[in-house]
Each structure stands twice: as C-alpha cells, then as structure tokens.
Amino acid sequence: MNAYRARGLSAMFLTLLAALLPLAHADDDADGRGRIYAIGLWGDLPYSDLQAQVGVPNMIADMNAQNLVFVAHDGDLKAGNGTAGSVTPTTCDDALYEQALGYFDALDSASVFTPGDNDWTDCDRPRNGSFSSRERLDHERALFFSTRFSQGRQPLRQEIQTERLCLGVDGPTACVENRRWHIGGVTYATLNVQGSCNNLCDTAPDPEEWAARNQANIVWLRETFREAARRNAAAVMLISQANPGWDQSDPTRAPLRDPLTLAQTDGQPDGFQEYLLALREEVIAFVKPVSYVHGDSHYFRVDKPFLDTQGRRLENFTRVETFGNNPANGNNDVHWVKVHVAPKSREVFRYEAQTVPGNRTAVPALSVSHQR
Numbered sequence: 001m002n003a004y005r006a007r008g009l010s011a012m013f014l015t016l017l018a019a020l021l022p023l024a025h026a027d028d029d030a031d032g033r034g035r036i037y038a039i040g041l042w043g044d045l046p047y048s049d050l051q052a053q054v055g056v057p058n059m060i061a062d063m064n065a066q067n068l069v070f071v072a073h074d075g076d077l078k079a080g081n082g083t084a085g086s087v088t089p090t091t092c093d094d095a096l097y098e099q100a101l102g103y104f105d106a107l108d109s110a111s112v113f114t115p116g117d118n119d120w121t122d123c124d125r126p127r128n129g130s131f132s133s134r135e136r137l138d139h140e141r142a143l144f145f146s147t148r149f150s151q152g153r154q155p156l157r158q159e160i161q162t163e164r165l166c167l168g169v170d171g172p173t174a175c176v177e178n179r180r181w182h183i184g185g186v187t188y189a190t191l192n193v194q195g196s197c198n199n200l201c202d203t204a205p206d207p208e209e210w211a212a213r214n215q216a217n218i219v220w221l222r223e224t225f226r227e228a229a230r231r232n233a234a235a236v237m238l239i240s241q242a243n244p245g246w247d248q249s250d251p252t253r254a255p256l257r258d259p260l261t262l263a264q265t266d267g268q269p270d271g272f273q274e275y276l277l278a279l280r281e282e283v284i285a286f287v288k289p290v291s292y293v294h295g296d297s298h299y300f301r302v303d304k305p306f307l308d309t310q311g312r313r314l315e316n317f318t319r320v321e322t323f324g325n326n327p328a329n330g331n332n333d334v335h336w337v338k339v340h341v342a343p344k345s346r347e348v349f350r351y352e353a354q355t356v357p358g359n360r361t362a363v364p365a366l367s368v369s370h371q372r
Contacts (some may be wrong), residue, residue, distance in 0.1 A: 038338055044322065045293040046325075054359075055359050063107060068109045072112065075114050091129040092131045115192055165219065166212055175217075176259075189221075201268060235290065237339075245257040253297035289316050291320055
C-alpha cells in the first residue's frame with residue numbers, strides 16, 4: 001500500500017472515530033456553555049534539528065501534562081530557508097509536512113493548525129526547493145485539511161470555508177484551511193494570513209493568489225463575527241500566521257503602518273490594509289473581548305496595539321504573539337502560551353507563558369519541587 005493511500009485510509013478512520021467520541025466540536029455550546037477550560041498556543045517551530053528532535057517533543061510532553069482542550073499552531077513548520085546537512089526536513093519536501101503531522105497527532109488534545117509563509121508562500125525560494133507556492137498550499141490542504149476534523153488524539157469537529165474563493169494550481173478552490181469552532185460559549189477561527197507581505201513580495205509574488213485569498217479571509221472574518229453575535233458568544237479568538245504591523249513602533253519585527261488609516265508606510269507592498277480595516281470594524285461592532293493570535297516575528301507578547309480612526313485604543317482587542325525560534329540559540333524560545341478561558345469572566349481570556357523546563361537554555365532549569 002502506498003503512503004498516500006495509507007494516509008487516505010487513516011483520514012477516513014479518524015473521521016469515523018471522531019464521530020463516535022464525546023469530543024468538543026463545532027457546536028458544543030449546547031452542553032458546555034460557560035465552562036472554564038484551558039488551551040495552548042505555539043508556532044514558528046521547529047527551525048533546527050535540535051528543536052525538531054528535542055525541543056518540540058519536550059514541549060508536546062509539557063502540553064500533554066496540562067489537560068488542554070485544544071492546542072493551536074499558528075504556522076511556520078520550518079525556518080525560512082532550507083539548511084544543508086540537517087537530519088530533519090528543512091526544505092518544502094513532503095517529509096516536512098509528515099513531520100508536522102506526527103507532532104500534531106502526538107498531542108493528547110485536539111490540535112489545530114493554520115499554514116505559515118515558511119511552509120508555502122516561501123517554498124519557491126531556491127533553498128526551499130523552488131516549489132510552486134500554490135502547489136505546496138494545495139498539498140497542505142490535502143494533508144491537514146481533507147476532513148472537517150482537526151489533528152490530535154481528540155480531534156475537533158470544525159466549520160470549513162467551503163466556497164471556492166481561493167486559488168490553487170488548477171484555479172479556484174475552497175479555502176479549507178479557514179476553520180471555525182465554538183467551545184463553552186467562545187468562538188474560534190483560523191485565517192490564512194501570511195508573512196512575506198501576504199504573498200505580495202519575496203521570490204515570486206503572486207498578486208492574483210493574494211487578491212482571491214484576501215477577499216476570502218475578509219468574508220470568513222465577517223462571517224465569524226456574525227456567527228459569534230448570533231450565538232451571543234462571550235468572546236472571539238482569531239488565529240493566523242502573519243504579524244501585519246499595527247503602528248509605527250516595531251520596525252524590526254513588523255511592517256510600519258499608520259495606526260489611524262492602517263496604511264503601510266515603509267514602501268513595501270501592503271497585503272494587509274483592507275483586511276485590517278475589516279477587522280477593526282468588526283472588533284468595534286462586537287464590543288466583547290477579541291483575541292488576535294499570530295506568530296511570524298518570534299517575540300512573545302500580549303498587548304493592545306489596535307487604535308481607532310481617532311487614535312483611541314480598542315479596549316476589547318488583545319494581540320497575542322506566540323514564542324518562536326530564537327536564531328542560533330537552540331531551544332531558547334521553544335515554549336508555548338497557555339490560555340485560561342473563563343467565558344463568564346469580564347476579560348474571558350487570561351494568558352500565561354509556559355517555559356518548558358527541558359528547553360531552558362540561558363538559565364538552568366529549576367528543581368522539580370519548584371516547578372510544581
């Protein structure tokens with residue numbers, strides 16, 4: 001039996017199994033509304049052999065020990081460029097995605113994933129194998145998003161953007177990577193929003209692909225807030241890869257942007273303004289807490305960078321950036337973010353950095369008694 005047929009049979013078995021298990025799913029509000037639970041966030045990993053073989057397994061073990069409902073990886077399964085001599089996959093060959101699938105399926109909870117630029121838009125770089133970026137995204141769609149379930153040992157049933165609004169190698173295709181689900185009165189969604197100017201710059205920009213996906217993301221964004229309002233959701237959490245830039249304060253890590261007009265000011269192609277304008281409009285109208293999770297710039301932080309057209313901070317909006325590779329420092333930033341979700345509380349989400357004991361690099365690990 002070849003690998004692809006075996007994978008297809010595995011996906012069918014997973015779908016049947018998940019249908020029989022008492023899992024959190026796309027419409028679980030009826031029996032779990034208001035319950036308190038925890039989720040995990042990670043991304044931009046692994047970037048090296050050490051991270052792939054030691055750091056990420058340590059982190060998965062740490063997450064598995066903490067009774068999480070789901071874990072979300074916000075994109076980038078590898079470094080931006082392939083590295084010669086690596087034992088683990090560092091180009092965009094199929095082995096890269098199989099490695100990631102192994103990580104996701106090792107999680108005891110549900111495991112959610114949204115693609116990152118390093119695993120599709122940047123795959124056309126020579127050091128990544130000079131692949132077609134559209135073909136690699138098509139491959140991710142087939143491998144990770146072929147059913148309505150997530151990965152993980154307790155798969156999560158999700159709503160899917162089924163309209164053929166995106167583009168693949170053969171033309172219009174469904175944006176099946178855009179997902180939505182509801183747990184305990186909170187609405188969650190993933191959106192395929194990318195670094196590298198959202199596919200408008202770098203080795204082989206693809207304006208046609210960007211234009212279609214950008215509109216699809218805006219449609220999915222607006223539908224998510226409408227669905228959250230219909231359900232009287234306590235909060236919304238959105239998960240994507242790119243750090244789109246929010247203002248003028250972070251030139252080393254994000255595009256520079258006028259925080260009032262949301263127009264990019266650094267002369268680079270702007271793949272985000274229209275999307276951000278729609279996001280701001282929806283956040284203001286929703287009123288309740290909105291959490292926006294992304295990776296891309298590898299700097300853990302929780303802050304409130306979003307302003308309205310008058311320069312007033314949007315009090316209900318919180319940006320969460322996950323940990324990511326710290327160049328040349330091994331497992332130094334191979335950690336994750338735990339989110340405590342209390343739907344009946346005022347802020348709904350509480351964020352807690354989780355420093356994996358086995359991945360401490362600059363400062364020695366604490367004794368076991370101090371880790372409890």
